[in-house]
Amino acid sequence: MRAxxxxxxxxxxxxxxxxxxxxxxxxxxxEVKKGKILIxxxxxxxxxxxDLIKKTMSSIDHDTFIxxxxxxxxxxxxxxxxxxxxxxxxxxxxxxxxxxxxxxxKDDKIIEAIIVPGRGV
Amino acid sequence: MGLMDIFRFSxxxxxxxxxxxxxxxxxxxxxxxxxGKTTLANRIARxxxxxxxxxxxxxxxxxxxxxxxxxxxxxxxxxxLIIDIxxxxxxxxxVDFRDFLKYGLxxxxxxxxxxxxTEGVIEAIRWLDDIDxxxxxxxxxxxxxxxxxxxxxxxxxxxxxxxxxxANKIDLEDASPATLKSAFPQHxxxxxxALTGHNMDMLYSKMVEHFGKRRRRRSx
Numbered sequence: 001m002r003a004x005x006x007x008x009x010x011x012x013x014x015x016x017x018x019x020x021x022x023x024x025x026x027x028x029x030x031e032v033k034k035g036k037i038l039i040x041x042x043x044x045x046x047x048x049x050x051d052l053i054k055k056t057m058s059s060i061d062h063d064t065f066i067x068x069x070x071x072x073x074x075x076x077x078x079x080x081x082x083x084x085x086x087x088x089x090x091x092x093x094x095x096x097x098x099x100x101x102x103x104x105x106k107d108d109k110i111i112e113a114i115i116v117p118g119r120g121v
Numbered sequence: 122m123g124l125m126d127i128f129r130f131s132x133x134x135x136x137x138x139x140x141x142x143x144x145x146x147x148x149x150x151x152x153x154x155x156x157g158k159t160t161l162a163n164r165i166a167r168x169x170x171x172x173x174x175x176x177x178x179x180x181x182x183x184x185x186x187x188x189x190x191x192x193x194x195x196x197x198x199x200x201x202l203i204i205d206i207x208x209x210x211x212x213x214x215x216v217d218f219r220d221f222l223k224y225g226l227x228x229x230x231x232x233x234x235x236x237x238x239t240e241g242v243i244e245a246i247r248w249l250d251d252i253d254x255x256x257x258x259x260x261x262x263x264x265x266x267x268x269x270x271x272x273x274x275x276x277x278x279x280x281x282x283x284x285x286x287x288a289n290k291i292d293l294e295d296a297s298p299a300t301l302k303s304a305f306p307q308h309x310x311x312x313x314x315a316l317t318g319h320n321m322d323m324l325y326s327k328m329v330e331h332f333g334k335r336r337r338r339r340s341x
Contacts, residue, residue, distance in 0.1 A: 053246060
């Protein structure tokens, strides 16, 4: 029998690299709607983050899903050549249901979050 | 679309803008809910054409549809810039109708407001494709490292769109615009109070200088 509690999935860079941007967004929303908290080893690009917010907004049903809590660090600042080649380096990101995950404090070095099991909506 | 708009978006118009700089720019006012976006939009519109753009409220998500005001001429000494202001709904990652109940709304009103708020967030993000620059409004009494701020800035940087951070609410006692400046050193930060009008001259000067610059936009 599976222990009851909050599931936290650490998603590897390899797993994320296998997915297209839209597949990534669908995967995240699907898992978060199940009540899971995801820690992405490689975060989302700025444009994926914007798409995630749009998809979240269209998925809100106000009774069972009120949105997401998402926190990540800004993309690494790259050199001129990397920027010219369009290389982007998104960083670790934590995403969970807004009714479960709450960011306490965030700065450019530390993200502190709490999980409130059974908080519900 | 008027003749001037047709010219602006034509190849010739874009070529001339790259050579001589921009004279007419569409500026989006962005930020999380309740940071004072509409208060700032109203301040700019009132200062330069004596009108207001939208209503303001303490209840979050008062602006749920983007509102625009065209052809506002901002002057700074001998320089000037004509802007179209787009006041966008607040961007957030969550909307819970229960949050509106404490402001005295009925459940039906709260649910309707929440539904419109989610649509407004999507509309605000879509507007990023149709603007030339952004006034990103932050509440200088709050932690600046929110995901919404990071996401908006990341998208603007990816598009090479100019941004000015308006560190709003400096009239409040616990405001700390210096925190915003140190958090985002790569962008101009102007401490203002949209409510009282404090430092608006500095913001207008920075807008003419920054949004009028020559630059090439990148597609996302």
